[in-house]
Amino acid sequence: MPSPGGCSRRTGADLQDLLVIGGGINGVGIARDAAGRGLSVTLCEKEDLASHTSSASTKLIHGGLRYLEQYEFRLVAEALREREVLLKAAPHIIWPLRFVLPHDKGLRPAWMLRIGLALYDTIGGRRSLPGSRRVDLTKPPHRGVLQDRLRRGFEYSDCWVEDARLVVLCAMDARDRGAEILVRTECVALERHPTHWRATLRSRDGTERTVEARALANAAGPWVDEVARKALGQGPPARLRLVKGSHIIVPRKYPGQHAYIFQNGDGRVVFAIPYERDFTLIGTTDQLFEGELDSVTISPEEVRYLREAAGEYFRSGIAEDEIVATYAGVRPLYEDNSARNSTVTRDYAFELDTQGGAPILSVYGGKITTFRKLAEHALGRLAPQLPMGPKWTRTAPLPGGEMEDFAAFLWRAGERFSWMPPEMLLRLARAYGTRIDKVVGTADGLDRLGDHFGGDLYESELRYLVEEEFARTPQDILWRRSKLGLHLPAETERRVADWLNEQGGDFA
Template sequence: MAAQYDLLVIGGGINGAGIARDAAGRGLSVLLCEKDDLAQHTSSSSTKLVHGGLRYLEHYEFRLVREALIEREVLLGMAPHIIWPLRFVLPHDEGLRPAWMLRAGLFLYDNLGGRKLLPGTESVDLTRPPHRDILEDRLKRGFAYSDCWVEDSRLVVLNAMDARERGADIRTRTEVVSLTRGASSWTAVLQDSAGNQEVSARAVVNAAGPWVDNVLSSAIPGKEHRNLRLVKGSHLIVPRLYDGEHAYIFQNGDGRVLFAVPYEYDYTLLGTTDERFEGDPNDIAISDHEARYICDAMNEYLKVDITPGDAVSSYAGVRPLYEDNSSSDSTVTRDYVFELDREGGAPILSIFGGKITTFRKLAEHALERLAEVGLKGRSAWTSTAPLPGGAFAADGVARFRAELGKRYPWFPARGLTRLMRAYGTEVFDILGNATSPADLGHHFGSDFYEAEVRYLREQEFAVTAEDTLWRRSKLGLHLSAVEQQAVADWLEQTLA
């Protein structure tokens, strides 16, 4: 007999993982299927910001910005280990948006979402250090404001972990290859390395991101499904361009904005682009044109010029935006849209668009829509529930780091900070009662040991070296090719 669930969630990005967590916490039986790894596509390819979206104010998306600004501090409270405040400096440049417009927009940004934890906007003299030595001499003044940084792929993984703890069945590398609608339930055929399996569910959430229309075509054949505009966003990672922990947001002449963000201690993250994408979402890479665009934009502002050849790494992803027929790819809405179909039987709810910052509210709204068609659970609960590792106050990070230093004084200081920022209180499950590096097993390089690899494999759904070194962490930037291959070999041997 086929396994039965209340809800089948298709897609292991941030929307799918967030909905699975919320639904499981309401007492529903949940199965999440992701055809690849968690966050393998769009949800690991963002600029890694929890933010309101300052430029969306220009497009009058006040509801989206307000919701995102409120959520910014909710998420900071839920996961202070992987989300932390970041100060942004916005230079005023003659000939672009006037200073009064920037000031007015930032005033609205400060007040629209009921900011409580983050400092507000202030004017900045760019002719003084540190900016004087970083920015072009023509830039005299600007503004500093607050948003937050997020480890985007880890946010997905932590939601999936919490969903599992609350009873959800999380299956990675498992594709839903067919959906058949019945009067009161769906029958789904799942395919993984072991073969095919049939399950049933009272409702389906289609959170397949760039593949959402494909899933709809499988579930509801005979109808045309063209709801998405795929927009590629690409980023470059270059050796660190400036000292300091602040980020920059630069206006470009085409009306877009680009970011320069301190990244992984030794690097600066640069991006992003907006480019229509019509290829295979499984095969995405930055184009030469995009790399040049990013460098040219940065060179307008930074004293030290860069070229695409300076990049040590890059990444690209596609945003599955709702097709609102906007003339520009940079102005198409970033808001989320639901399509609930229950014609002829069991319901399917499809998710279009959305932002990392609003995933939790999106999940709440999705469960509200499903409750309307009979899939009712307990009441909303996620706004005050920390994610795994996040059960400490947002203003208690320094105290927690000091506690770790006292308990593990023998571990490299930078590595201990990395572990705290990745795992929060779960770091004790990795380091445990160890009293020296020898207690952590094989040393792969840098501050990466066998104990951490085992934790990632056993607790965080990691299977391959790419899962481990590029999504659960960014250690791929810090380990040599030989060291990375050693991780791959270890995983292959232990999984054999």
């Protein structure tokens, strides 16, 4: 069986152009872009890809409507342009979503919402998505869902994304272009030399190897200051404000495929979004985080905040015993001395240090929507030290996204896999796009997909995730590469763990 993730093991010291530390969206974005420009790249991630912030987002590709109030016009415009780029690059894991914004008297006035949405429609050069419009909340599908005081509102477009899958696809693309992707491999030591960095990387089994690289990209997210201190001694001044965002998942609260965006009296907004067919995702919060980064969980105060915020709008409210799952992540925001956590900039910034040796570029802030532009700008900062090819990612599809239209692709897949139940076909097509053939292989029936693990999970998919998508544990498979953990019984996790152990690979 191939080594998980499709990477062969190497020993000794290897000279690379670029070492990337961090397997979140910014790290894999930089690795992908750099590999496509002809650079030799190694990326190390101490846990799984997207194991922290990048799998704990609200899962939106959006401009950030509320950032207009903070005069973040450049950030919003860039994000809206990227929304169009990413929608074309990965139409299987990114798709349009309509958002309904109820007008609530006493909060933002209707004229302000209209002006904000008009600007939102135009500032990013919208092309493929429908614009905003008024909506009557007394008619279906909103009647009976929202409270009676809510009579009118507005509707606008943004996009949904499978956030952890976006990270994995970027890592796959980087690997396919020559990068080495090392998961569950921690950078434990860094030595700076005039012409290169010398890094000691340690895998979960304790094996160490040395990598030498002409430049270092520090994309460690919440750990970016820690890595900078490891590299530079005392390190630069702290640049981070760590802000926790938490979400709750409840059974489906309303029919339809639209999302709601609810205004709160504290000036924040909370989203309610259709999730995994049977659920509604509600979030997020903005809470200053000062705890242990390896164990981030939702607090009782955040649960209460989200329940109360949604309860101000939904007729039925949210009972605590309705909550079926929660998740939380820490945003590594660039410290701009904002008075409130919710108004700290979501823009990104770089600290480039070239004094005293090889360059190190530390990445601060950013949002999932702008990861591709962040990568371009990061490589632009390193270009004087690392001659490289031209920009290329704007028009390049991500793995599985080589299609013009998802609906047409799904129709053709249905003809080829007519023996597959429709819900299973839709899930696999959404998850893997044109690479569904690699998942299914030569099977011509469910009984040819290998052992059955419950629901529509079969051995052939597990094997694909291990061999192609860097998966090592049941959590990687059931909660990050998919959300099957919400749909399958708890015993499935044990069965998947047993299967992984039987394969004899290096599984943590």
